[in-house]
Amino acid sequence: xxxxxxxxxxxxxxxxxxxxxxxxxxxxxxxxxxxxxxxxxxxxxxxxxxxxxxxxxxxxxxxxxxxxxxxxxxxxxxxxxxxxxxxxxxxxxxxxxxxxxxxxxxxxxxxxxxxxxxxxxxxxxxxxxxxxxxxxxxxxxxxxxxxxxxxxxxxxxxxxxxxxxxxxxxxxxxxxxxxxxxxxxxxxxxxxxxxxxxxxxxxxxxxxxxxxxxxxxxxxxxxxxxxxxxxxxxxxxxxxxxxxxxxxxxxxxxxxxxx
Amino acid sequence: xxxxxxxxxxxxxxxxxxxxxxxxxxxxxxxxxxxxxxxxxxxxxxxxxxxxxxxxxxxxxxxxxxxxxxxxxxxxxxxxxxxxxxxxxxxxxxxxxxxxxxxxxxxxxxxxxxxxxxxxxxxxxxxxxxxxxxxxxxxxxxxxxxxxxxxxxxxxxxxxxxxxxxxxxxxxxxxxxxxxxxxxxxxxxxxxxxxxxxxxxxxxxxxxxxxxxxxxxxxxxxxxxxxxxxxxxxxxxxxxxxxxxxxxxxxxxxxxxxxxxxxxxxxxxxxxxxxxxxxx
Numbered sequence: 001x002x003x004x005x006x007x008x009x010x011x012x013x014x015x016x017x018x019x020x021x022x023x024x025x026x027x028x029x030x031x032x033x034x035x036x037x038x039x040x041x042x043x044x045x046x047x048x049x050x051x052x053x054x055x056x057x058x059x060x061x062x063x064x065x066x067x068x069x070x071x072x073x074x075x076x077x078x079x080x081x082x083x084x085x086x087x088x089x090x091x092x093x094x095x096x097x098x099x100x101x102x103x104x105x106x107x108x109x110x111x112x113x114x115x116x117x118x119x120x121x122x123x124x125x126x127x128x129x130x131x132x133x134x135x136x137x138x139x140x141x142x143x144x145x146x147x148x149x150x151x152x153x154x155x156x157x158x159x160x161x162x163x164x165x166x167x168x169x170x171x172x173x174x175x176x177x178x179x180x181x182x183x184x185x186x187x188x189x190x191x192x193x194x195x196x197x198x199x200x201x202x203x204x205x206x207x208x209x210x211x212x213x214x215x216x217x218x219x220x221x222x223x224x225x226x227x228x229x230x231x232x233x234x235x236x237x238x239x240x241x242x243x244x245x246x247x248x249x250x251x252x253x254x255x256x257x258x259x
Numbered sequence: 260x261x262x263x264x265x266x267x268x269x270x271x272x273x274x275x276x277x278x279x280x281x282x283x284x285x286x287x288x289x290x291x292x293x294x295x296x297x298x299x300x301x302x303x304x305x306x307x308x309x310x311x312x313x314x315x316x317x318x319x320x321x322x323x324x325x326x327x328x329x330x331x332x333x334x335x336x337x338x339x340x341x342x343x344x345x346x347x348x349x350x351x352x353x354x355x356x357x358x359x360x361x362x363x364x365x366x367x368x369x370x371x372x373x374x375x376x377x378x379x380x381x382x383x384x385x386x387x388x389x390x391x392x393x394x395x396x397x398x399x400x401x402x403x404x405x406x407x408x409x410x411x412x413x414x415x416x417x418x419x420x421x422x423x424x425x426x427x428x429x430x431x432x433x434x435x436x437x438x439x440x441x442x443x444x445x446x447x448x449x450x451x452x453x454x455x456x457x458x459x460x461x462x463x464x465x466x467x468x469x470x471x472x473x474x475x476x477x478x479x480x481x482x483x484x485x486x487x488x489x490x491x492x493x494x495x496x497x498x499x500x501x502x503x504x505x506x507x508x509x510x511x512x513x514x515x516x517x518x519x520x521x522x523x524x525x526x527x528x529x530x531x532x533x534x535x536x537x538x539x
Contacts, residue, residue: 029408038406042366083360084360155301
């Protein structure tokens, strides 16, 4: 009697490849031809489930490429990056890297960064709820301690930097968007993805602001983060950015580099 | 909210119905959700589930634990289930008698396996560990299936009866799944009901299926079929009333259609004799 692992490995092979059903049907009762057709029901279920999960994580990419192309893309993605979790919300983490090298999406150079933005939104949706720090706590830090100050941003906060207008593309594909649909394709856009309360927000960041938030998320102190921002963009308005972070409730904690 | 009567009838609560369900607060015995949809650390989904918890008893129904996989039990998955159970304190927690992945990859589907002594020993050990981790009894659901295995030494229902006896778990009887399998494999569904220990059954599922070229497919996208209602009525007569759920996962209709199906189930389960008891 083949052990459970052998049976499941044969079943798994038959789900991955319609031409690899012989080992599976050898384990199955009844007419092998009918069993092979019944295995196809499972194969179709797996394809449909994974395409639905991927489409839920990447709704804008799905709209841009169309349902039919997206389903084919999902099948190719599934073959290259099968799910590794019983929780389908984890599925699709490598989609941006996949579409960057997949031959049939090379004509859409903005798609990888757009996918990165969508994955950031997907992750922010279920991020831990944050308890914002009172602005007064930040104001109370003595000037001599400011450079070593570490800002801890709410879970789910991410920076997505792109040479393409990905934030604009994301915006015009949102449900209920009723503004102008024009896109200036020459614009490089960075976005701050965050959870404000229960709502996921995608807001604009200048190049310097993006560098600042990226450094903060990497654990840099305020002084180093500001230096990297001003190195990219000497006129970056970091005071304004801090104000936005505070009013959005994204500052979840404060500490010092030396403590 | 807690679920008390065995005649409680609920519906699967899905995201497109949240707003209307929260506004109308229909009188339901309970609502059921897929556990994995609430594995998040925080955010809107969990917030919605906590709102639902204020209105109705909640049942957590897992689709991804992969109890019967030859791979080791996914500890991270179980830990997230425990976190959710601790947070929501659901009336019921259930899983499927299936595997979903092997060799480190997952199909995110409910897959069948051979029912023999080795797989039974594995399932008893797994269910023990899950119940010990969660600190509570779980229900294990019979599966809809399209293939059977040569090596099976017993029926699925006999397997479940033995699993319940040895692990102390309860059973979730999906009447539609039993009906689908009876049609696909040509067995007598009534005879399989007779193999189940009635006092272990803590919940019943009802759903719609699709009649395909190569057999019945468990699609959860339609009203409960007449023959499934008849089998349900028979199960109620045999076992007595049990909390009953209308499951609908694809091509969701208006909330009222689910409530109409629930009312139909309530009329049947409400008229069931006391039966073999049970602890739900």
